[in-house]
Amino acid sequence: MNQFLEDVLKGLSAKDKFLQSKYFYNAEGDALFQKIMKCKEYYPTKCEMEIFTKQTDELVSILSRHSKEFDIVELGAGDATKSVHLLKGLLAKKVKFTYFPVDISENVINLLHSTLPKKLAGLQFHGLKGEYFEMLEKAKTLSNKIKVVLFLGGNIGNVPMDKAGDFCKLMRQHLVPGDLVLVGFDLKKDPIKVLDAYNDKSGYTRQFNLNLLKRINNDLGGNFKIKNFYHYPTYDPATGACKSYVVSAKNQKVEIADNTFNFAEGETIFMEIAQKYTLEQTDELAKKSGFTPKAHFFDAKKWFLDTIWECV
Numbered sequence: 001m002n003q004f005l006e007d008v009l010k011g012l013s014a015k016d017k018f019l020q021s022k023y024f025y026n027a028e029g030d031a032l033f034q035k036i037m038k039c040k041e042y043y044p045t046k047c048e049m050e051i052f053t054k055q056t057d058e059l060v061s062i063l064s065r066h067s068k069e070f071d072i073v074e075l076g077a078g079d080a081t082k083s084v085h086l087l088k089g090l091l092a093k094k095v096k097f098t099y100f101p102v103d104i105s106e107n108v109i110n111l112l113h114s115t116l117p118k119k120l121a122g123l124q125f126h127g128l129k130g131e132y133f134e135m136l137e138k139a140k141t142l143s144n145k146i147k148v149v150l151f152l153g154g155n156i157g158n159v160p161m162d163k164a165g166d167f168c169k170l171m172r173q174h175l176v177p178g179d180l181v182l183v184g185f186d187l188k189k190d191p192i193k194v195l196d197a198y199n200d201k202s203g204y205t206r207q208f209n210l211n212l213l214k215r216i217n218n219d220l221g222g223n224f225k226i227k228n229f230y231h232y233p234t235y236d237p238a239t240g241a242c243k244s245y246v247v248s249a250k251n252q253k254v255e256i257a258d259n260t261f262n263f264a265e266g267e268t269i270f271m272e273i274a275q276k277y278t279l280e281q282t283d284e285l286a287k288k289s290g291f292t293p294k295a296h297f298f299d300a301k302k303w304f305l306d307t308i309w310e311c312v
């Protein structure tokens with residue numbers, strides 16, 4: 001059975017229905033995510049872009065002082081709009097590196113292959129389509145240089161907080177002492193600002209979530225009636241958990257590959273978490289996973305953190 005089908009059947013058969021957010025990203029999902037990033041309400045991209053454009057020299061200097069030659073492996077690279085500034089800064093300083101963008105979306109990897117050479121003349125790069133750690137292993141077979149792993153945007157936030165330790169320990173197991181990780185964390189802030197970011201007025205986040213039901217219809221022969229479901233984001237400022245659900249607007253049945261799923265009116269499908277952290281929580285996470293926090297970069301409002309961890 002194909003993995004997408006297997007995961008969808010498992011998620012929709014669970015007592016509390018869920019879908020895995022990595023399946024958001026087909027060509028339509030990628031395009032919608034790019035629209036979300038441009039929305040007024042979606043502050044994480046703007047804050048992290050500020051870090052990558054205003055503190056490029058400091059970032060370049062830490063990386064180039066750490067090692068003369070290295071590989072940058074970006075996990076879940078997306079359109080790489082922020083990392084491009086770091087890559088440009090490294091090229092300008094004639095630092096020797098190869099860029100390995102990793103993404104589960106084939107569309108994203110193809111897009112990077114067609115756009116990066118135009119944006120960054122002379123960039124050595126090799127796109128890898130697949131899961132984070134499988135592709136990190138692949139990058140290691142292609143080059144044995146020190147690895148600098150980029151894990152930007154909301155990607156770490158998509159791992160629930162109680163599983164983030166295991167996730168970071170696993171990342172550490174794929175690396176060796178001296179390797180670096182540059183990871184982005186969305187920090188706790190005014191809960192209204194957080195919730196607005198996941199409920200933009202233009203409705204792109206709504207379309208982005210419902211697009212996964214459309215993808216199940218198109219790729220797996222499902223028959224979700226999209227208009228019978230709606231997007232419902234929540235934020236708990238105490239725990240920092242920002243969660244998106246799709247809710248059934250009525251009692252209904254959905255068929256997917258000879259399986260029938262019953263939905264009661266008001267029943268939810270959990271789609272994605274975007275966990276918010278405090279600075280102290282990120283440092284603790286590093287230490288308990290086998291890393292030492294080496295540097296912290298904030299935007300002017302201190303809404304977002306890019307932190308550099310060294311493998312110990």
Ligand SMILES: C[S@@+](CC[C@H](N)C(=O)[O-])C[C@H]1O[C@@H](n2cnc3c(N)ncnc32)[C@H](O)[C@@H]1O
Binds near residue numbers: 102
């Ligand atoms: C929220 S977007 C963020 C993109 C980029 N990091 C940024 O900050 O703009 C997440 C990206 O990670 C990719 N992704 C999600 N889960 C993945 C996985 N398990 N393995 C590889 N890529 C994944 C998606 O296809 C998507 O392009």
